[in-house]
Amino acid sequence: MNTTTGKLLGWILGTALAIGFVVVMGQLAIGPAAQSMAPVPATTTGLPEVVFYVIAGLTIAGAAGVALSHNILYSAIGLLMALLGAGSLYVFLAADFLAVTQLLIYIGGVLVLVLFAVMLTNRITEINVSNGSLGLWGGLMLFVAVAPVLLAVALVTPWQTIPPAAATYTTETIGDGLLTRWLLPFEVASLVLLASLVGAVSIARKEIKAD
Amino acid sequence: MQISLSHFLIVGALLFCFGLVTVTTRRNAVGVLMGVELILNGANVNFAAFNHFVVGGVSGQVFALFVIVLAAAEAAVGLAIVLAVFQTFKTIDVRYADLMRE
Numbered sequence: 001m002n003t004t005t006g007k008l009l010g011w012i013l014g015t016a017l018a019i020g021f022v023v024v025m026g027q028l029a030i031g032p033a034a035q036s037m038a039p040v041p042a043t044t045t046g047l048p049e050v051v052f053y054v055i056a057g058l059t060i061a062g063a064a065g066v067a068l069s070h071n072i073l074y075s076a077i078g079l080l081m082a083l084l085g086a087g088s089l090y091v092f093l094a095a096d097f098l099a100v101t102q103l104l105i106y107i108g109g110v111l112v113l114v115l116f117a118v119m120l121t122n123r124i125t126e127i128n129v130s131n132g133s134l135g136l137w138g139g140l141m142l143f144v145a146v147a148p149v150l151l152a153v154a155l156v157t158p159w160q161t162i163p164p165a166a167a168t169y170t171t172e173t174i175g176d177g178l179l180t181r182w183l184l185p186f187e188v189a190s191l192v193l194l195a196s197l198v199g200a201v202s203i204a205r206k207e208i209k210a211d
Numbered sequence: 212m213q214i215s216l217s218h219f220l221i222v223g224a225l226l227f228c229f230g231l232v233t234v235t236t237r238r239n240a241v242g243v244l245m246g247v248e249l250i251l252n253g254a255n256v257n258f259a260a261f262n263h264f265v266v267g268g269v270s271g272q273v274f275a276l277f278v279i280v281l282a283a284a285e286a287a288v289g290l291a292i293v294l295a296v297f298q299t300f301k302t303i304d305v306r307y308a309d310l311m312r313e
Contacts, residue, residue, distance in 0.1 A: 018275075021245075060225050066230075067232045067233045079249070082249060083248070093262070093263040097272065098259060098279075105279050105280075109283055110282065113290055117241050118241055121292065138299035142235055147228045150228065154220035174273060183227060185277060189281070193283075199291070199292075200287040200288050203288070204295060
């Protein structure tokens with residue numbers, strides 16, 4: 001009971017930390033530009049911003065859970081949070097079809113597949129679900145080596161942004177594009193799916209020995 | 212405060228970093244596959260963000276769709292391989308899977 005409460009507190013704390021991190025980095029990114037320009041009219045933090053920060057924090061906390069949790073089932077739940085959060089971020093980017101596709105394929109397909117694999121390959125009665133990691137130090141060193149570079153690139157580069165278009169329905173445009181401009185990649189993707197389907201079945205089936 | 216391109220890039224970068232850490236530190240093969248999914252999602256967030264803030268149109272979204280399709284195929288084949296490894300070696304610890312035959 002005590003450890004459960006502690007874990008819950010840790011997760012909540014991790015989420016709050018991730019939210020705060022995104023807020024601070026975001027202010028770092030647009031801080032100088034906002035100061036150099038004329039006084040921006042009363043930058044009130046509206047509801048969409050709050051929702052964005054909560055979703056971004058949940059996404060990052062879920063990803064951290066995948067990376068750090070010792071129980072593979074908790075890792076799967078963390079993956080669920082991360083995928084769900086990423087799908088919600090697509091809504092902010094006016095990509096409604098992409099968000100629904102993420103929900104259908106990742107949450108409904110890939111995550112269920114992962115959970116099946118977890119259940120099939122670990123004996124559930126065993127308490128020790130093997131999910132040992134190489135050691136936190138190697139992962140921490142890798143994180144420290146990679147994360148600052150990527151964050152610096154994201155923050156320092158002067159991106160040439162356009163005024164974002166208003167959110168419209170993208171399904172019709174994507175469907176048109178898939179049958180005209182991107183027809184060849186679309187067909188090749190269907191071929192890849194067929195090949196992977198056949199390959200997955202032929203790899204995973206049990207061979208019946210003749211003798 | 213406006214949500215800018217950098218916010219989404221930060222989220223994508225952190226997703227990628229955690230996925231990289233997962234892939235390199237996990238010994239459970241299913242965990243490694245989860246890390247790959249995280250990396251692909253980080254890339255997808257970047258695709259959608261650049262499409263919305265820099266390019267316009269839907270080309271980035273279509274590219275993200277193809278990434279999702281390939282990720283699904285990769286997950287199916289990868290988990291089938293994990294099951295085959297489990298049947299052969301009775302474990303999915305990647306340290307012990309050192310043969311390509313029984």
